[in-house]
Amino acid sequence: MDSQWLEQCREGDILAIEKMVHLYQKDIFRLAFSILDNYDEAEDSTQEIFLAALRTLDSFRGDSAFKTWLFSISINVCRSRLRRNKNRNNVLQTLQNLFQLQGGNEYPENEVIKNEADTEIWLAIRSLNNKHRIPLILRYYHDLSVIDIAAVLGIPPGTVHSRLNHARNKLHALLKDE
Amino acid sequence: MTRITHKQAQKYMHLNADKLLQEGQRAELEEHLRECASCLALSERLNALDHRLKKVFHARWDNQDGPEMNIPATIRSPNRRVSTTNRFMMGLKFLAGTVLLLVLVVASDTLFSKLKTSSISNSIATGSPTAPITTFTPRPQPYNGLIAFDSNKTGNFEIYTMHMDGSDETNLSNNPGQDILPEWSPDGKRIAFMSDRNGYNNIYTMNSDGSELSQLSQNDDFVWAFTWSPDGKQIAYETSPSQVYSGQIGIGVMNADGSGKIKLTGNLESGTFLSWSPDSQKIVYHAQDLGSDQNFSNSAIYIINADGTNKMKLLDADNNVMIKWEDAQHFYALISSVQIYRFSTDGTPAELVASYEIPISSMFGSGQNIYYIEKISDTWFWHHLEGATTTSGSIWPSFSSKCQSYQKDLYLNDASNWPSPNGEFGLVNVSCFEGVSLFYYLNADGTMIKLLFKDPIPLYNLGTSWSPDGKYVTVEMGSFETAKVDLYFIDMERTLLDPSLRPIRLTTDNARINQAVWQPQP
Numbered sequence: 001m002d003s004q005w006l007e008q009c010r011e012g013d014i015l016a017i018e019k020m021v022h023l024y025q026k027d028i029f030r031l032a033f034s035i036l037d038n039y040d041e042a043e044d045s046t047q048e049i050f051l052a053a054l055r056t057l058d059s060f061r062g063d064s065a066f067k068t069w070l071f072s073i074s075i076n077v078c079r080s081r082l083r084r085n086k087n088r089n090n091v092l093q094t095l096q097n098l099f100q101l102q103g104g105n106e107y108p109e110n111e112v113i114k115n116e117a118d119t120e121i122w123l124a125i126r127s128l129n130n131k132h133r134i135p136l137i138l139r140y141y142h143d144l145s146v147i148d149i150a151a152v153l154g155i156p157p158g159t160v161h162s163r164l165n166h167a168r169n170k171l172h173a174l175l176k177d178e
Numbered sequence: 179m180t181r182i183t184h185k186q187a188q189k190y191m192h193l194n195a196d197k198l199l200q201e202g203q204r205a206e207l208e209e210h211l212r213e214c215a216s217c218l219a220l221s222e223r224l225n226a227l228d229h230r231l232k233k234v235f236h237a238r239w240d241n242q243d244g245p246e247m248n249i250p251a252t253i254r255s256p257n258r259r260v261s262t263t264n265r266f267m268m269g270l271k272f273l274a275g276t277v278l279l280l281v282l283v284v285a286s287d288t289l290f291s292k293l294k295t296s297s298i299s300n301s302i303a304t305g306s307p308t309a310p311i312t313t314f315t316p317r318p319q320p321y322n323g324l325i326a327f328d329s330n331k332t333g334n335f336e337i338y339t340m341h342m343d344g345s346d347e348t349n350l351s352n353n354p355g356q357d358i359l360p361e362w363s364p365d366g367k368r369i370a371f372m373s374d375r376n377g378y379n380n381i382y383t384m385n386s387d388g389s390e391l392s393q394l395s396q397n398d399d400f401v402w403a404f405t406w407s408p409d410g411k412q413i414a415y416e417t418s419p420s421q422v423y424s425g426q427i428g429i430g431v432m433n434a435d436g437s438g439k440i441k442l443t444g445n446l447e448s449g450t451f452l453s454w455s456p457d458s459q460k461i462v463y464h465a466q467d468l469g470s471d472q473n474f475s476n477s478a479i480y481i482i483n484a485d486g487t488n489k490m491k492l493l494d495a496d497n498n499v500m501i502k503w504e505d506a507q508h509f510y511a512l513i514s515s516v517q518i519y520r521f522s523t524d525g526t527p528a529e530l531v532a533s534y535e536i537p538i539s540s541m542f543g544s545g546q547n548i549y550y551i552e553k554i555s556d557t558w559f560w561h562h563l564e565g566a567t568t569t570s571g572s573i574w575p576s577f578s579s580k581c582q583s584y585q586k587d588l589y590l591n592d593a594s595n596w597p598s599p600n601g602e603f604g605l606v607n608v609s610c611f612e613g614v615s616l617f618y619y620l621n622a623d624g625t626m627i628k629l630l631f632k633d634p635i636p637l638y639n640l641g642t643s644w645s646p647d648g649k650y651v652t653v654e655m656g657s658f659e660t661a662k663v664d665l666y667f668i669d670m671e672r673t674l675l676d677p678s679l680r681p682i683r684l685t686t687d688n689a690r691i692n693q694a695v696w697q698p699q700p
Contacts, residue, residue, distance in 0.1 A: 034239050121234050139196070140228070141235035146196045151573055156552055156559055158534035165192045172227060 006066070010057050021050055024067065027142075028074055034137045035078040035130075045081055049074045071144075071152045075134065082130060124174040132167040135160050182206045187217045191224050323645070323697035324386060325652055326350075326360040326369055327665060331689035337371050339386065339697075342650060342667060344684040350388035357382075359693055363434070364410040366698040370394075372401070381415060383434070386697065394436035402427065405451060407458040410434060412484060414451050414461055429463050431484055440486040448474060453501040453509070459484055460523055462509065464497050479511060481523055490525040500541055502548045502563075510548060510563055512541045518550065520566050529566045543622055547601040551624075560624035572624030597622055598648035605630075605651055605670075607639040615639045615655065619674060630668070632677040645696045652694045653681060663691045 008016035028049050033042035052073050060069050125133060138144045138152065146164070150157040182190070190207040193199040199207070211218045324339040337351040337360045351357035355375030362369055363383070370383045378397040381404050384390060395401045395415065404415040417428045429449040432439045442461065443449040449465040462481050466474040477496055482489040493513075500512040507523050510531065515538050519528040532538075534552065541550040549571070552559040560571040597604050606618045606627075614634035620627040640663055641654035649670055656663030666681035673679050685691055 030239050034235070121230050122238070125231075125234070136231065137235065140231040141239060146198060150559065154570055156532075156534070156561060156568075156570055158532070158552065161192070161196050161198065162533075164196055168192065168195065168224065168227060171231075172223065175227070 006057065006060065009054065017054065024070055025050075027067070028070065031071060031074050031142060032078055034141055035075070035134055036081060041081060045074075045077050049077045052077055065148075068148055068151050071138075071142075071148075072154065075152055079130070121171070121175060124171050127174065128167055128170060132163050132170070135163045136167045139164055182210050184210075184214065184217055187211070187214065188220065191217075191221050195224060195228055323366065323699060325643075325665070325684075325694055325696055326362060326386075327654075327694040328358045328360060328371075328692045329685070329687065329689050331685075331687040335692070337369065337384075337388075339369075340684065342645070342652075342684075344667070344682075347685075348388070350384060352388070360695060361404070361406060362695055362697050363406055364408055364698055368410075368434070370404060370406065370413065372404070381413065381436075392436065394432060394434075399430070399439075403451070405454065406434075407454050407484065408456055409458040411458065414454065414484075416449070416451055426468055429461070429465075431461065431486070442482055442486055442489075450497055450499075452479070452499055452511075453503070454484075455506055455509075455523060456503050457506040459506070462492075462501055462511075462521075464495070464499050466497065479513075479521075481521075481525070492521055492525065493519060493528050502541055503544055504548065504563075504565075505545065510541070512538060512550065518563070518568070520563075531563060531566055532561065532568050542597055542604070543601045544597075545601060547597075547622055549622055549624070558624070562623065598644050599646055600648055603648070605642055605644075605668075607642060607653070617653075617668075619670065628674070630673050630677065631680060633680075635681060641692070641694065643694050643696055646699045650696075652684070652696070654691050654694055655681070656690070661690060662688055664689075665691045665694050 005016050005019065009020055025046065029042055029046045032045040032049065033039065036042050036045060049070070053070055056073070060066065125136065128136065135149050135153065138149045139146070144152065146157050146160045149160045153160065187207055187210045190199055190203050190210075193203065194207065211221055322341070325342060326337060326339050328335045328337050330336075332349070334354060335356045335358045336349050336353070337357050338347055338349055340347040350369070351371065351373065353373065353375050355373050357371055357373045357375070360369050360371045366386070368383045368385060370381060372379055373382050374380075376397065379401050380397065380399070381394040381401055383392050383394060394413065399415070400418040400420060402416045402418055404413050406413055411434055412431055413434060414429065414431050417430055419426055419428070426448040427443075427450065428447075429442045429451050430439055431442060442463065443465055446468050447465045448468055449463050452462045452464055454461055460481055461484055462479065464477070464479055466477040469475055476494075478494045479492045479499060480489060481492055493511075495511070495513045498514045501509050502512075503509045504520070509521050509523075511519050511521060511528075513519060516534050517530060518532040518538070518541070520531050521528045532550070538550050538552055541548065543549050546564075548563040550561050550563065550568075552561065559573055561568045562571050602622050604620050604622050606620055607615055614636050615638060616634050617630040617639075618627050619630050635655065637655040637657055639653045639655050643652050645651070651668045651670060653666050653668065654663050655666050664686065665684040667684050668681050669679075
C-alpha cells in the first residue's frame, strides 16, 4: 500500500478504498474467522474492521507495515466481539441452567471438524484461552513473525514468545495425555 | 560433554520454533541434540507439533475466502460520512491551531517582558520536542558554570576547567603524576579526582579553582574507583588488596574529608559498587564469596546502610547489574540483561517486573521516567516501568529501512549518557565505521527522534555530558588514527532550530581529552 493510495483513502476516494478492501479483504476475513471461529461473526467483523480502519486512517503514520496496522485493528475488533460473545454465552448458560434447556451447539463448525483427521489437536487448541490461542494462530496460520505479532497485539516480543511457549507446552501435554 | 544444559536446550528449541534462534545457539543446540537422545525426541515432537498446527489451521481456514459481499459498496455510505468527518476534523484542528497560535503570541509577549530578569527559558528542558519551537528567546543569563576534564596536553594528564565558550582554561592539578577522572561534588564546590602522584592511586579533592588540595585515601587503600554520595557528604570507593589487580575488589565508604573509613565487604568477599540511594542513606552493591579455591560463589545483590549497618541480601544474581532508582525506597535492577526486578530498600522480596530470553538493549532514566528498550532483529520496542508493572510504548519497526532516510544504519551507543538531566530527552550518538558520528535528539519514551546536524560529523564521539539545565552538551570527539580527542560544545536549542549548525570545538591542543563533566549549579 503506497502512501498515495492511503492519502486518497483518507480523502474518501472510493476507488482507492475499493482497491484497499479488495487487496486485504481475504486476509482480514481469514484473520477474523480464525480468531472468532464463526463464519457469520467473521463476516460482520470484516466490515467493522474496514470501517474502523477508515475512521482511524489518520493515525497510521507509516511506521509499521500497513498490513500490520490493519491486523492490529482487526484483533481489537475481534477481541471486543469475543468479550461480547462471552457475556452473551454467560447469559445463555444461566438461562439454560434455569430452564434446563438443551442448548444449541456452541460451536456449529464442530459439524465440519467431525470429519477432520485433526479433531484431537483442534479440540486441544480450543482449550487454550485467547491470550495463548491468538498468538498461536497468528504465528502458525498467518505466518507472522514474533515481532509482527508483538506489533499487532501491542505487547513485548518476549511476551509473545513466552505465550507461544506456554501454548506449545500445553498442547504438547494435552496431546501426550490422550 | 555439550556446553548447554537440557533446560537451555529446551529454551533453544522454542526459540527455534519462533525463528529467534541465533546461529551460535543453533550450533550449540545441534551439538546437544547429537548427544542427548531425550532432547532429540522432544525436539522431534515439537517439530511434529509445529507441522500439525500449520496443517490443521490451513485445513480449517484456507478454503474460506470470505463472503461474496461487496464490502466497498457496503461501506460507501458510511465512508462518505467518514470522509466528511475527517475533513471536519481537519478544519477543526486548523481552527484550534490558529486559536492556539494566537494564545501563544499573546502569552509569549507577556513572557518576554518577564524574561528580562528571569532565568533562561526552559522550553527544551520541559516542553515537548514534537511541538514546533516557536518561542526561542535570547539567553538573558547564560549558564556560567565550569566544565572539568582531564587532558594530556602537557605530556601527562592534568585536571582542567573552562567555561562553556572555551574561555578561562585552567590547569588545576599541575603535577607530574597522572591526574584523571574529575568528578564534581554535588554542590559544585569541590572536584574529586584520582592521582598516582606518589606512586599509588589515591583519591584527592580540591576547590573548583584548584585550591585546598586534600588527599582522602591512603596508599594501602589501593583505590580503583570512587563515587560521590548524592548529598556530597561521603564517597564510596572500590579497593584492591594490593597494587596489582587480583580479581578481588572491596567496597568502602569514607567521609568527604577522608575520615571515618568503613569497609562494607568482608575479607572473603569480592564486590562491585552499584549505586547510592538518592537520599544517600544506603548503598547497593553486588558481591560474591571468594572460596579457598579462589573461585567465586554465592553471587548476589546486597543493600547496606552507608554506616555499614543492616546489610541485607536482596537477590541471588550474576554480576551483571544495572540500577535505576524510582525513589529513595525503590529501585529497578536489570540483571544479566534479561530480567528486571523492582526492589524495596526495606528488604521485602523483589518483584519480577519483566523477563526476556532475548537481552534487553538498554535501561535508562530515573524517577518516574525509566524506560528500557527491547531490540529484536530490526525492531525497537520501548517499555515504561511503572511501579511493579511495565507498559509498552513506542515501536520502531523495520528500523534499518527507517534509517535509510538517514543514510546510515542506526546503532544506538551506550545509553548511560543519553538522558537530559530531567530524564525526558536524550542525545544519541551513532558512530559509523566510516569514522563519522551522527547525533539524534529523541524523546526518552521513543515518541520522537530527530537528526541534529544535517551533515555527519567526521569524528568519533567518545563521551557525552549534559549541562545541569539540560540546554547544552559537551562531546569528546576524536579520531582513532591520531588518538587525539578534543572537546566540542552543542547548544541543543539552537541546533534544533538550525540543523546547518555544527558542534563548536572548545579545545585545539592536539591532545587526549577525557571525562568532561559540567559543574552542578549551586
